[in-house]
Amino acid sequence: MAESMAGLHRTHRCTELSEANIGENVTVMGWVQRSRNKGSIIFTDLRDRSGILQIVFEEENCGNEYYEKAGKLHAEYVIAVEGEVRARSAVNDKIPTGHIEIVAKTLRILAEAETPPFPIEENSKTREDLRFKYRYLDLRRPDIQRNLMTRSKIANVARNFFAEEGFLEVETPTLIKSTPEGARDYLVPSRMHPGNFYALPQSPQLLKQLLMVAGYDRYFQIARCYRDEDLRADRQPEFTQVDMELSFVDVEDVIDVNERFLKKLFKEVKGIDIPTPIQRMTWKECMERFGSDKPDIRFGMELKNVSDVVKDSEFVVFKSALEAGGSVRGINVEGQGEMPRKKIDALVEFAKGNGAKGLAWLALKEDGTTKSSFAKFLTPEIEKALIEAMGAKAGDLLLFAADRNKIVFQVLGALRLEMARQLELTRKDDYRFLWVTEFPLLEWSDEEERFVAMHHPFTMPMEEDLDKIDTDPGAVRAKAYDITLNGNEIGGGSVRIHQGHIQEKMLEVLGFTKEKAQEQFGFLLDAFKYGVPPHAGLAYGLDRLVMLMVEADSIRDVIAFPKVKDASCLMMEAPSEVDVKQLDELGIAVKPQEETAEKDAE
CATH class of the missing domain: 3.30.930.10 (Bira Bifunctional Protein; Domain 2)
Structure with missing residues (x-):
């Protein structure tokens, strides 16, 4: 049964205590992260927003009443503990309070808790919809x-x-x-x-x-x-x-x-x-070099305009794009000339998903040979000029898009980011x-x-x-x-x-x-x-x-209480239907979905 806080006053949050407080009597409050009963001694990890602190319940220090109560503690119980700060015999350098612990003198269980639907832990692997349904529990996670x-x-x-x-x-x-x-x-x-x-x-x-x-x-x-x-x-x-x-x-x-x-x-x-x-x-330079008006400049792989190089090519994809006033541009994915065909085909599908009709490619093998999706339309002269224009060398992979400029920028800009992701070319802590x-x-x-x-x-x-x-x-x-x-x-x-x-x-x-x-x-x-x-x-x-x-x-x-992809709040179940009386006061009638669908069909 939950107890009152009457007469208690929290003196510190968990990580506000340090070795400087050894010997002091303090009062801490928070949630039980976990509790381990070793028979003659109970170790409880107490968690608040500042971090974790170890509480030790020893019958000789807290008496039988509090020791028995400590034996009933479960994860997420809310407790208040009075006790003395002392040095830990087994130091834990992984947490800020790893050199100290509190030897409990009294214990109050301020609120009991059911077993939560998922562990309250950092970097949770729990699926998002469950976390957001119980967002008030998810918000207890230290990383959040x-x-x-x-x-x-x-x-x-x-x-x-x-x-x-x-x-x-x-x-x-x-x-x-x-x-x-x-x-x-x-x-x-x-x-x-x-x-x-x-x-x-x-x-x-x-x-x-x-x-x-x-x-x-x-x-x-x-x-x-x-x-x-x-x-x-x-x-x-x-x-x-x-x-x-x-x-x-x-x-x-x-x-x-x-x-x-x-x-x-x-x-x-x-x-x-x-x-x-x-x-x-400038916006224009961003689009020409990166295919994006919000370019990631932590890595290169810049776009190259090769329209002039391929203007005499018989490759219909290039030819039709240029005749329609578009362009042919490419990126050089350095060191990926030996990429398996299956992965290249996946890149083609990725390009199509970003608006391209297709994706042309030219792989420069380590042995000096080349392989290309449009090889039969490539003369030796155009191939050589194309490789030079792209600044490519043996072992590189060249990817080309041909269409209206807007589409080409969109496709190659997205492809450039996808390749950087796959090749792990960026770090989150590199701020550019x-x-x-x-x-x-x-x-x-x-x-x-x-x-x-x-x-x-x-x-x-x-x-x-x-x-x-x-x-x-x-x-x-x-x-x-x-x-x-x-x-x-x-x-x-x-x-x-x-x-x-x-x-x-x-x-x-x-x-x-x-x-x-x-x-x-x-x-x-x-x-x-x-x-x-x-x-x-x-x-x-x-x-x-x-x-x-x-x-x-x-x-x-x-965000404390975010919406999910369909703009709904799983925790509050919003948006939701409202009382007919509220709608009447507003002069609003809600049409049934079937009626709306029929009207759309007409």
Whole structure:
């Protein structure tokens, strides 16, 4: 039976004790990791968020009552122990408290526990769905607790840094107007305004711009954001941003303050000195060299454009791609010329899974011979030129993609990362930052048959490209910048449009009529009539940043209560049906799935 805590006061967490405390009487509390009854002595490992401490129950020290009670302890019982700190006879250097133990004098069982559905241990091999169903137990694991403690430290470093830099922390609302330009909004029905909906913010973008209009100069917020989108290992439907906006600044000012922030953050949290200034690369160069706008620069294997080399080839795959205005590019996987055909075929399937129609390859054997998927179309001259252009040598494997540039970059960018994974070319503790700059302002959407904003409709075009916005919108570069780390975008931002006529032109290019623009963004356009300072900002994905800093495989390991791939919470069983009365109050009727399917079929 659970006992009361009356009269007890915890003096220390487990790992707050050390050899300096030997001889002291202390009180500790926590969970039983395990308990071992050796007949005349009971050893119990006590766990709290700080770590593990050994408790020793000896009948001569704690008396028969407490000794018998200690014999009933099981894993995950919550206990309080009073006792004396002494030196351990059998030292355990694997834990911080391995040189001491507590000789118990009293014991209270504060809560009993059933046997948990999986062991509470580091690096759990328990399948994810079971861990997330019992997430409150999963959160007891020391590695998950360390992740969340690091997350807390990162948030505190951010708050302190930006406060010292003159930023004001301002909370923005989470019930806002829906502005469905981009990812899908989560909608919240209004009881007070039947038939109308709020949206949960995808970011505080427009609100922080309005704070600049209001004269707050420097804004900062650790903001909750929501996007109704398909999930991946580094995505969640609700996530957290370290968000900022600055007035009277340009690109260099934003980059400067953020390089100093990252330097401070990694020094305080990881003890790592980040070299600054951080390397920069334009979006175009990133795509040409790495096939990605968030390149992993910890290894080479850069893309090479061999279109000119193979332009006279009779290989129909190359020929048709070039005739359609595409390109032929390749990567050199050094030292893999003897890769078995079965593994090469798997790479071909991987390329197809990333949008390719196929994958051409050329293997340079160690004996100087070559083997290729398109050998019968290769003249000795083209083969030689191709090998030279790729910087290849005996023992290398060349992989080629031919298609529209967008597809080629997508395929080879993914293939490059896959080869690095297979060949173990990277380490998680090798931190390589990169600023990616000069993104395209717009990109063509085949689905919508119009230009859409690559970042958002409030990003400032580069001044020297403004004259192209009507004649060649796809060539206009943006004053946008992303900060990437080891192939992950950890933050992104831009200089914002602060002139009304440029903002109107941008919305016009995106297909907004004046009426539609006013309906959607009228509150922002109206505010722009009353004096807008030049302003810019950036936001970090806190979850992703923490994931990289603690070297976790998924952001789910750094979020207290994450959703799974279908955006559901297994622990709370959310989303769930609600009472009909609640729906009636909101004026909402839920259509049966069969009815919806029939309508879709029609």
